[in-house]
Amino acid sequence: MGDTSIFREIADKIKNARKAVVLTGAGISKESGIPTFRGADGLWKRFKPEELATPWAFERNPKLVWEWYAWRRGLMHDKKPNKGHYIVAKLEQIVSHFWLITQNIDGLHRLAGSKRIIELHGNIWRERCVSCSFRRENMEVPLKEIPPKCPQCGSLLRPDVVWFGEALPTDALNDAIHHSETCEIMLVIGTSAVVQPAASLPVMAKNQGAFLVEVNPESTPLTSLCDVSLKLKATEFAEELEKVL
Numbered sequence: 001m002g003d004t005s006i007f008r009e010i011a012d013k014i015k016n017a018r019k020a021v022v023l024t025g026a027g028i029s030k031e032s033g034i035p036t037f038r039g040a041d042g043l044w045k046r047f048k049p050e051e052l053a054t055p056w057a058f059e060r061n062p063k064l065v066w067e068w069y070a071w072r073r074g075l076m077h078d079k080k081p082n083k084g085h086y087i088v089a090k091l092e093q094i095v096s097h098f099w100l101i102t103q104n105i106d107g108l109h110r111l112a113g114s115k116r117i118i119e120l121h122g123n124i125w126r127e128r129c130v131s132c133s134f135r136r137e138n139m140e141v142p143l144k145e146i147p148p149k150c151p152q153c154g155s156l157l158r159p160d161v162v163w164f165g166e167a168l169p170t171d172a173l174n175d176a177i178h179h180s181e182t183c184e185i186m187l188v189i190g191t192s193a194v195v196q197p198a199a200s201l202p203v204m205a206k207n208q209g210a211f212l213v214e215v216n217p218e219s220t221p222l223t224s225l226c227d228v229s230l231k232l233k234a235t236e237f238a239e240e241l242e243k244v245l
Helices: 004-016 026-030 055-060 062-076 083-094 170-182 198-207 234-244
Strands: 019-024 097-102 117-119 122-129 135-137 157-161 185-189 211-215 228-230
Touching: 004 083, 004 185, 004 228, 004 234, 019 083, 019 170, 019 198, 026 083, 055 062, 062 122, 062 157, 083 097, 083 185, 083 234, 097 170, 117 170, 170 198, 185 198, 198 211
Parallel strands: 019 097, 019 185, 097 117, 185 211, 211 228
Antiparallel strands: 122 135, 122 157
């Protein structure tokens, strides 16, 4: 697979770190069979995600938007975490101050056992009311009601995800920035490093002296900045790191 000494160096950095952060993107879940909705397998009917995943689309046609999310939930509901998710959960047991920042909305990191998670873009298995503070987890597939209604006030529920044109949740973003700027090592796994503001987090970490490791089969805008860039899938990386932890 490659030079074992690189994995030993990464393992040593992790074990000796007071604080470590992992940032994950769609690449880690792609290996579990979660389709990336930007890919060829991502189109639904004749719509583009940019036309459906917006507050304006929901305002115009909440039923259509919810049908799209119900379809996506159907694609995801039987998917399982892979070795990439499990190695991230294991790192949380090794480092006393550990945080996982994910751009994924599929919930697979929680299924793998990760606890300290910042979900920058929300979670497709949660719903929130457009009018009141009601939130809930809903794992139903298929959904019994489209669009679902708030049991508290009767208004519409929406997927608890960040749509195009919406800001990231302030608390989640502030926490992500804080942990990125104060970690000693950051692993960036399966992210294209083009979606902002998540793409800036590794830059912040590096600027504050963190050891930066990228795991991605393709080069990204981040590659030249990294201390180590491994052209591997998340599962391949997990297998090699597991041997030396």
